Amino acid sequence: MKKRVYSKELKEQAVRLSYQRDNIKELADELGIAVQRIYKWRRASKTTESPKPEKPIPEDTIEVKRLRKALKEKELELEILKKAEHIFSKSDGKSTGL
Incomplete structure (x- = not known):
């Protein structure tokens, strides 16, 4: 099986959308990504920067x-x-x- 490589933009967008939506599983299904991967990207993004809503x-x-x-x-x-x-x-x- 071939390893999928996701772009940085896709990861950032998926993380941003995951904070905006209530159901992350539905988001993962829409994007064709495993739910665990989105949670992993969220943890990684928290270490680099915390998501702040733009006011x-x-x-x-x-x-x-x-x-x-x-x-x-x-x-x-x-x-x-x-x-x-x-x-x-x-x-x-x-x-x-x-």
């Missing part, structure tokens, strides 16, 4: 991060201006009233 990043989160960064920059600018006002008011004795 899309909500746009709100991205927007919040952008706004926080902009706020931090503006606060820094304001702090610099306040220090500059303090320095200039000391040097000539006049205040700009900011």
Whole structure:
């Protein structure tokens, strides 16, 4: 009997599908692979990397991060201006009233 060689892509896809489906035996039958082989591939994939479901990043989160960064920059600018006002008011004795 000839030994079957499976591509890396097929193995990865079979492992990914096995985590998404409830019945691994049905998946194995569809792919024409022994159930034990899928479990073996799952164990092998766990040692290399753990399967993590892909979660899309909500746009709100991205927007919040952008706004926080902009706020931090503006606060820094304001702090610099306040220090500059303090320095200039000391040097000539006049205040700009900011």
